[in-house]
Amino acid sequence: MHTACLSLGSNVDPERHIAIAFAALRERFGDIRASAAYRTPAVGFEGADFVNAAAVIDSDLDVHALNQWLHALEDAHGRDRSGPRFGDRTLDIDIVLFDDLVCSGPGNLRLPRGELRHAFVLRPLAEIAPExxxxxxxxxxxxxxxxxxxxxxxxxxxxxxxxxxxxxx
Known part of the structure; x- marks a missing residue:
């Protein structure tokens, strides 16, 4: 089993999409540690506020399979990847930490995730997994x-x- 720290965000019907994501994570991975959800301004573009949260899961999937599973979850809930990198999102779930893995690629997979420096990622994770x-x-x-x-x-x-x-x- 692996431990993965996830960052969740949405600025399109965000409370609903974050709740759906937590439910899907529980259905697939069982017990999870889920943070409170926080409203924060968009970062990197002008747009509606985001609702951000975090989860810590125990996963039987390796990092690449988990990343693919999360992308499929995003896609199932209307994630549009055809626009600019920073834009409105129905659901955005990133692996921030995966065990003690440090990697770059394939694609946008970077561990630890650089966004860990931002409060909207770090605060919820630190609240549920300070150790x-x-x-x-x-x-x-x-x-x-x-x-x-x-x-x-x-x-x-x-x-x-x-x-x-x-x-x-």
């Missing part, structure tokens, strides 16, 4: 968050539809 170590720095997620220059970024907690998933486990 996990980022392999290139050797620091825990809690230590990275404590030293983050984005600790003051406004992140407002939002409720997810209870029918599909809870906001936090």
């Amino acid at each position: 996990i170590v980022e392999p290139t720095s050797g620091r825990t997620l809690a230590a990275l968050w404590a030293a983050s220059g984005e600790r003051d970024v406004a992140m407002h907690e939002v409720a997810l539809p209870a029918v599909l998933a809870t906001a936090a486990d």
Whole structure:
């Protein structure tokens, strides 16, 4: 089994899409650690606010198979990859950490994921998995968050539809 830290985001009907993603992760992987969901401004483009969250899963899939499974989940919920790299998203799920793996490629797979430096990725992960170590720095997620220059970024907690998933486990 492998431990994967995931970042989830949506800015198109976001509460619904994040709840659906949590439900799909639970259905496929069983018990997961799920963060609260936070509303944050779009990064890298002008667009609607995102709802971001994180999950930690135990996976029987290797990193490439998990990445493919996550892309299929995104696609099943209307992810459009034909536009610019930064744009509106129904569902965006990235592997941020996978065990202690450090890799680059294929495609956009980069571990650890560079977006870990952003509050919208780091804060929810540090809240649910403070003990996990980022392999290139050797620091825990809690230590990275404590030293983050984005600790003051406004992140407002939002409720997810209870029918599909809870906001936090």
